[in-house]
Amino acid sequence: MLNLIDVFFVCIVVYLVLRWNFGSHWDFGDKIPGYNGMPIVGFWYQYFSVKFEDAYANFLEIAKPFDSVFKIWWGLNLILFIRKPEDIKILLNADESYDKPKKMYKTFFNRGLFVSSGEKNRLYRKTMSIILDSKAMQTYIPTINIKMKNFLKSFDEKLKENGDEMDISKHTLDFALIAILSSMFGCEDFNEDERLKFLQDVEELKKHESSISDFVEIIETGVEKNINKVESTDKKFYPPLEQIYEITKLINHFELKDEISTIVISGSQKTGKVIAATILMLAMNPNKQEKVIDELVTIFNGKSDQIMDERTLNRMKYLEMVVKETIRLLPPIPQISRQIRKDIELADLQIPAGVIVSFFPQIIHTDKKYWGDDADEFIPERFSDTNFSKIHPYAYIPFSNGERSCIGDRYAWNVIKTFLSQFLMRYRVTTKLKFAELKLYSLFTLNIKQGFMVNIEKR
Numbered sequence: 077m078l079n080l081i082d083v084f085f086v087c088i089v090v091y092l093v094l095r096w097n098f099g100s101h102w103d104f105g106d107k108i109p110g111y112n113g114m115p116i117v118g119f120w121y122q123y124f125s126v127k128f129e130d131a132y133a134n135f136l137e138i139a140k141p142f143d144s145v146f147k148i149w150w151g152l153n154l155i156l157f158i159r160k161p162e163d164i165k166i167l168l169n170a171d172e173s174y175d176k177p178k179k180m181y182k183t184f185f186n187r188g189l190f191v192s193s194g195e196k197n198r199l200y201r202k203t204m205s206i207i208l209d210s211k212a213m214q215t216y217i218p219t220i221n222i223k224m225k226n227f228l229k230s231f232d233e234k235l236k237e238n239g240d241e242m243d244i245s246k247h248t249l250d251f252a253l254i255a256i257l258s259s260m261f262g263c264e265d266f267n268e269d270e271r272l273k274f275l276q277d278v279e280e281l282k283k284h285e286s287s288i289s290d291f292v293e294i295i296e297t298g299v300e301k302n303i304n305k306v307e308s309t310d311k312k313f314y315p316p317l318e319q320i321y322e323i324t325k326l327i328n329h330f331e332l333k334d335e336i337s338t339i340v341i342s343g344s345q346k347t348g349k350v351i352a353a354t355i356l357m358l359a360m361n362p363n364k365q366e367k368v369i370d371e372l373v374t375i376f377n378g379k380s381d382q383i384m385d386e387r388t389l390n391r392m393k394y395l396e397m398v399v400k401e402t403i404r405l406l407p408p409i410p411q412i413s414r415q416i417r418k419d420i421e422l423a424d425l426q427i428p429a430g431v432i433v434s435f436f437p438q439i440i441h442t443d444k445k446y447w448g449d450d451a452d453e454f455i456p457e458r459f460s461d462t463n464f465s466k467i468h469p470y471a472y473i474p475f476s477n478g479e480r481s482c483i484g485d486r487y488a489w490n491v492i493k494t495f496l497s498q499f500l501m502r503y504r505v506t507t508k509l510k511f512a513e514l515k516l517y518s519l520f521t522l523n524i525k526q527g528f529m530v531n532i533e534k535r
């Protein structure tokens with residue numbers, strides 16, 4: 077049995093070990109305003125004392141009193157939250173803050189591009205950008221168009237079965253998944269139930285990791301089978317696979333699996349949510365919806381069922397402004413973080429290595445200092461070239477920015493515009509939901525507790 081003196085000595089030893097490892101963070105943290113929480117566990121107790129779905133709103137609330145920087149202790153990790161665009165610019169571009177905090181990001185991506193650090197990440201980025209460049213895009217767009225036409229055919233049936241009010245995100249996520257599987261990986265292996273289960277598992281984060289991994293394994297097996305065919309024949313195959321084949325010369329089997337997982341999950345979740353959120357915002361703003369339709373009618377000139385190329389998609393300027401305004405108010409990635417690897421000067425502080433620095437895009441996107449008094453309103457016109465040129469480039473960061481910004485944004489834009497232009501030309505959307513009443517919560521991506529509920533009728 078331990079007596080009191082033993083307990084005292086154990087406490088002293090534990091304290092000295094912690095002091096040795098975290099002392100510089102404790103001393104630094106003492107100078108920063110914010111929340112200490114309880115010793116050792118820090119702010120965790122606060123997190124677990126609110127309902128999971130209220131945690132995001134709760135965080136936005138506790139951030140309100142701080143103008144520039146505040147801290148929380150997350151267990152033994154010190155996290156600083158920043159909110160000035162000029163500080164975000166430094167964070168997203170400095171070599172000292174290139175890495176992401178692995179513990180926060182590791183859920184599905186293991187060693188892939190999303191989580192990897194340093195030189196390895198730079199190599200992955202260069203490698204993966206081959207399948208997301210403009211040449212690759214030309215091969216994807218026709219497939220995405222065909223999938224959209226199939227989607228519309230089956231959606232008419234679903235409307236008849238389910239009535240006209242529905243959570244549209246279920247359908248847009250499935251479409252985004254189909255688009256990425258077929259256009260990039262030439263993969264048609266999954267039926268609707270399997271796709272929906274995968275999307276549900278990803279949404280619920282860690283709970284069913286093995287089923288997520290099995291899904292990716294099937295895609296990867298298909299990719300490797302096709303790569304073998306590429307190797308054994310001179311005949312040209314599905315073009316993206318030839319590019320992936322080039323990539324496999326640089327990375328191994330496990331790395332390829334992690335990259336597939338990164339691309340499939342990033343591509344389907346974020347893109348699908350953005351499409352659903354835009355439909356919801358247009359349902360809340362019928363006059364903006366009609367402006368989108370006016371633009372589309374002019375562009376299509378009576379031929380909306382034609383295969384669209386990137387040039388046609390680029391002409392959809394008002395639709396683009398609507399999507400940009402949607403992701404200003406509802407950024408799909410709710411939090412962006414970096415772990416400082418070498419001491420850095422940021423936000424007028426000398427931040428020591430190991431500290432995590434984080435920000436919430438939604439806080440910056442709705443800060444009246446940068447967006448004006450109407451920052452909470454849905455006004456796509458603020459993204460006209462003239463109006464947007466007055467906004468600080470780091471006050472708008474839905475795709476992040478700097479060296480580790482999103483590498484899939486161009487692909488995402490093509491899927492988003494293909495879907496929305498075809499869908500909106502065919503259906504009118506309305507909703508009972510009001511923006512101010514939406515309850516937002518954060519899982520892998522930003523979510524709405526009430527669902528993306530819209531009423532849909534044929535035009």
Ligand code: HEM
Binds near residue numbers: 473474487
């Ligand atoms: C509208 C859709 C999308 C949005 C809003 C979005 C947003 C973002 C954001 C904010 C980041 C930075 C995250 C961070 O620094 O913590 C990111 C990174 C990334 N995105 Fe996207 N993304 C979208 C679509 C896609 C698509 C379609 C793909 C792939 C096909 C993709 C692949 C990636 C990858 C690989 C990274 C990690 C880059 C790195 O860490 O070096 N994203 N995305």
